[in-house]
Amino acid sequence: MAAQAQQETALGSVHEPVGDSAQEDSLRDDSVRDREISVEQEHLDRVYRRLEEKIDEAEFLMNDAAQRGQVGTPGALAERDAQVFRAGVHLNRLNNEFEDFLFGRIDLLLGKDGKKGPDGAYTAVEPAEGAVREDATGQYADIAETLHIGRIGVLDAEYAPLVIDWRAPAAAPFYRSTPVDPGRVVRRRVIRSKGRKVLGVEDDLMRPELKASLDGRELPVIGDGALMAALGQARSHTMRDIVASIQAEQDLVIRAPAASVTYVEGGPGTGKTAVALHRAAYLLYQDRRRYAGGILIVSPTPLLVAYTEGVLPSLGEEGQVAIRAIGSLVDGVEATLYDSPAVARAKGSYRMLKVLRKAARGALEPAPAQGGRSGPAGRFARGGAEGAGGTGQLAFGEEPGTRDDAATAPTRLRVVAFGRRLELETAELDRIRRNALGGTAPVNLLRPRARKLLLDALWAQSGAGARHTDPELAAELRSSFDEDIMSEDSFVSFLDAWWPELTPRGVLAAMADERRLGRWARRILNPGEVRRVARSLKRDGLSVHDVAMLDELNAILGTPARPRKRRELDPLDQLTGLEELMPVREESQRERAERLAQERTEYAHVIVDEAQDLTPMQWRMVGRRGRHATWTVVGDPAQSSWSDPDEAAEARDEALGTRPRRRFTLTVNYRNPAEIAELAAKVLALAMPGSQSPSAVRSTGVEPRFAVVEESLARTVRAEAARLLDRVDGTVGVVVAMNRREEAARWLAGLGDRVVALGSLEAKGLEYDATVVVSPAEIADESPAGLRVLYVALTRATQQLTLVSGERDEPDADGVPDLLRD
Numbered sequence: 001m002a003a004q005a006q007q008e009t010a011l012g013s014v015h016e017p018v019g020d021s022a023q024e025d026s027l028r029d030d031s032v033r034d035r036e037i038s039v040e041q042e043h044l045d046r047v048y049r050r051l052e053e054k055i056d057e058a059e060f061l062m063n064d065a066a067q068r069g070q071v072g073t074p075g076a077l078a079e080r081d082a083q084v085f086r087a088g089v090h091l092n093r094l095n096n097e098f099e100d101f102l103f104g105r106i107d108l109l110l111g112k113d114g115k116k117g118p119d120g121a122y123t124a125v126e127p128a129e130g131a132v133r134e135d136a137t138g139q140y141a142d143i144a145e146t147l148h149i150g151r152i153g154v155l156d157a158e159y160a161p162l163v164i165d166w167r168a169p170a171a172a173p174f175y176r177s178t179p180v181d182p183g184r185v186v187r188r189r190v191i192r193s194k195g196r197k198v199l200g201v202e203d204d205l206m207r208p209e210l211k212a213s214l215d216g217r218e219l220p221v222i223g224d225g226a227l228m229a230a231l232g233q234a235r236s237h238t239m240r241d242i243v244a245s246i247q248a249e250q251d252l253v254i255r256a257p258a259a260s261v262t263y264v265e266g267g268p269g270t271g272k273t274a275v276a277l278h279r280a281a282y283l284l285y286q287d288r289r290r291y292a293g294g295i296l297i298v299s300p301t302p303l304l305v306a307y308t309e310g311v312l313p314s315l316g317e318e319g320q321v322a323i324r325a326i327g328s329l330v331d332g333v334e335a336t337l338y339d340s341p342a343v344a345r346a347k348g349s350y351r352m353l354k355v356l357r358k359a360a361r362g363a364l365e366p367a368p369a370q371g372g373r374s375g376p377a378g379r380f381a382r383g384g385a386e387g388a389g390g391t392g393q394l395a396f397g398e399e400p401g402t403r404d405d406a407a408t409a410p411t412r413l414r415v416v417a418f419g420r421r422l423e424l425e426t427a428e429l430d431r432i433r434r435n436a437l438g439g440t441a442p443v444n445l446l447r448p449r450a451r452k453l454l455l456d457a458l459w460a461q462s463g464a465g466a467r468h469t470d471p472e473l474a475a476e477l478r479s480s481f482d483e484d485i486m487s488e489d490s491f492v493s494f495l496d497a498w499w500p501e502l503t504p505r506g507v508l509a510a511m512a513d514e515r516r517l518g519r520w521a522r523r524i525l526n527p528g529e530v531r532r533v534a535r536s537l538k539r540d541g542l543s544v545h546d547v548a549m550l551d552e553l554n555a556i557l558g559t560p561a562r563p564r565k566r567r568e569l570d571p572l573d574q575l576t577g578l579e580e581l582m583p584v585r586e587e588s589q590r591e592r593a594e595r596l597a598q599e600r601t602e603y604a605h606v607i608v609d610e611a612q613d614l615t616p617m618q619w620r621m622v623g624r625r626g627r628h629a630t631w632t633v634v635g636d637p638a639q640s641s642w643s644d645p646d647e648a649a650e651a652r653d654e655a656l657g658t659r660p661r662r663r664f665t666l667t668v669n670y671r672n673p674a675e676i677a678e679l680a681a682k683v684l685a686l687a688m689p690g691s692q693s694p695s696a697v698r699s700t701g702v703e704p705r706f707a708v709v710e711e712s713l714a715r716t717v718r719a720e721a722a723r724l725l726d727r728v729d730g731t732v733g734v735v736v737a738m739n740r741r742e743e744a745a746r747w748l749a750g751l752g753d754r755v756v757a758l759g760s761l762e763a764k765g766l767e768y769d770a771t772v773v774v775s776p777a778e779i780a781d782e783s784p785a786g787l788r789v790l791y792v793a794l795t796r797a798t799q800q801l802t803l804v805s806g807e808r809d810e811p812d813a814d815g816v817p818d819l820l821r822d
């Protein structure tokens with residue numbers, strides 16, 4: 001398996017012909033390596049000199065702009081602003097991207113890149129005829145062109161490229177060429193540098209059969225290839241970019257045209273998350289104006305957001321991309337709680353949509369009386385307007401209900417109009433409410449309709465209409481009747497209390513009342529589900545699934561139009577000199593960008609990571625943020641923790657609409673060594689019989705270890721975690737069933753910050769040098785999707801895996817739990 005993957009991923013490593021003894025070989029290797037490093041160092045020095053010139057230019061531009069500013073005509077001021085802004089951006093980019101921005105090189109045969117393909121990469125990259133020649137010893141050729149690839153493009157003074165931006169079409173062969181399909185590339189080199197110093201080079205040979213020469217010398221090849229070097233590195237708590245070693249099948253996804261939906265499936269460790277992040281950077285590079293509308297990346301957990309959020313800045317992209325956990329998609333809300341599987345199932349499914357629609361309308365009704373106490377009826381009915389004279393005097397006592405608490409709604413309305421006492425009783429008010437709520441319009445937008453129906457009823461009761469047969473006179477009278485009543489503060493207060501503006505949180509709070517929820521969920525949820533959901537809504541704090549419910553309620557309730565706020569004074573309007581302008585301009589640019597990002601509710605492109613986990617309700621929430629967007633959806637059905645994948649697929653298709661799908665599959669597992677991948681495949685066979693696991697790209701020779709609990713679970717897990725900490729340089733993750741999260745953190749106390757405990761659902765997307773998976777049976781039994789969750793847990797390690805089994809796992813004599821035996 002591993003060998004086959006190696007072939008496909010261009011990992012060939014061929015060294016320059018060397019001498020007789022091993023020692024001679026190694027000396028010679030070192031001197032070739034040093035020579036190659038100094039070649040790249042020379043190039044990097046040239047690039048830095050050029051960058052310094054560019055910085056001088058940018059500074060000159062800014063000073064020049066400052067002088068022009070003193071002229072003071074409006075035209076000159078506008079030009080000054082524009083120049084200062086451009087120069088500032090330029091300077092900022094140069095300063096930020098100075099570190100480690102040159103990372104690649106390709107040496108190419110003679111030939112010409114063809115036209116740009118639909119994905120922006122060059123098509124027809126075949127060598128020119130005669131570029132490869134043949135003699136008795138085999139094929140030979142000269143290197144005709146060398147390109148250096150980096151995080152941004154740099155041109156020399158004559159506009160020749162010193163560095164090509166990794167996203168430019170000309171850089172595509174750096175990623176696309178493989179030994180199977182090399183195009184013009186003979187050697188692909190990854191350059192490791194820190195600041196201004198080149199530290200090393202790693203080469204992959206794309207045409208190992210070819211004897212190629214560069215400037216009259218045979219082309220040397222150094223190292224075992226960049227991919228292997230990258231994969232072997234210890235993991236930290238943050239993800240690294242893979243810009244220097246993106247593989248061909250991944251590059252196809254990264255550069256796929258943005259129109260419609262790019263749909264990517266692939267097993268654990270195939271680089272889906274990495275690819276999604278690099279794709280965001282690529283799309284911005286391709287069409288910055290289009291994506292000024294923002295790119296949203298939806299991630300399953302805050303842990304994965306924290307793990308991945310450094311990648312885009314390292315690729316030079318930040319501002320336009322928002323990475324949000326699915327529980328933080330609604331502004332101002334951060335879900336920290338997890339629901340039990342049964343509650344999650346009820347809250348996440350389409351059934352909940354029906355319940356919410358009923359709740360949103362039902363929340364306007366007064367809550368049933370509790371424990372023998374009367375409902376709110378009496379509290380709002382206080383006669384007292386009688387005799388006050390005038391028109392439209394309304395009387396009811398006490399404070400009106402708060403917006404979030406429809407339970408205090410009044411149940412009687414008294415008003416004196418045209419000298420008559422008019423009164424609407426509970427039954428009439430209820431009838432009017434039901435009438436106003438007919439149809440599906442958002443509840444908060446129905447208030448004018450409800451007000452109109454109230455006035456109709458009061459008018460009818462007054463009998464004034466019947467007394468005037470002249471329709472014009474009657475209409476005039478009616479309109480003054482309405483105006484008088486509506487201008488009374490007390491009528492407005494009654495309306496506020498009887499038809500308050502409902503908030504999503506208010507409705508959710510109303511659903512925590514089991515009796516009310518029971519009414520709204522009749523024949524939709526079973527009584528057990530009603531009880532559990534209501535109980536879960538009583539807790540302080542929100543769960544991930546509550547957030548999708550809040551967002552749905554927001555759409556169901558609607559927001560009435562509000563009077564516009566006065567435009568705030570722009571501080572820029574107040575300033576004169578450049579000294580003042582610079583910091584404020586900088587500040588307000590950033591602030592403005594942040595404000596825009598906060599206010600943004602729709603995006604130009606939406607990327608969904610771990611898409612297999614979204615519930616139908618979550619798909620609806622995400623769908624609302626990309627109604628006019630193009631999409632990239634990455635996921636792995638075999639890792640889904642949602643119990644009803646068919647229902648989720650239906651919701652996904654609804655969110656994505658009729659946009660055409662372009663499908664890709666990633667097939668190579670870059671994370672797990674073959675030894676771990678093979679063990680995980682056993683669980684995959686149980687979880688999703690017949691599905692294919694990705695091929696592991698490397699093997700470590702270290703088999704997974706099986707440990708059995710002896711004295712106590714806590715001790716065994718702690719000892720196994722400590723053992724792994726000794727064996728790897730980077731991180732160790734201890735994955736337990738969700739209900740053991742807190743105790744597991746205590747078991748590991750004092751072992752240092754290289755080790756973390758996490759619940760099975762939190763392990764999504766993360767990776768560690770080594771993992772301890774605690775009681776596979778517990779994880780598998782947690783939910784109907786438990787086996788798939790276990791598959792996720794087993795595929796988190798880059799080097800070593802230990803399984804700890806308790807009694808429930810029924811380990812055999814070798815400690816192998818029942819679930820993982822052949």
Ligand SMILES: Nc1ncnc2c1ncn2[C@@H]1O[C@H](COP(=O)(O)OP(=O)(O)OP(=O)(O)O)[C@@H](O)[C@H]1O
Pocket residue numbers: 227230231240241242245246247250266267268269270271272273274275636639670671764765766767795
């Ligand atoms: N081309 C590459 N070069 C170097 N490292 C890579 C490459 N592709 C993937 N990786 C590494 O492989 C690991 C897995 O990648 P990633 O997390 O993106 O996979 P995934 O498909 O999202 O996995 P999962 O489905 O398990 O969450 C990461 O450490 C990533 O950096």
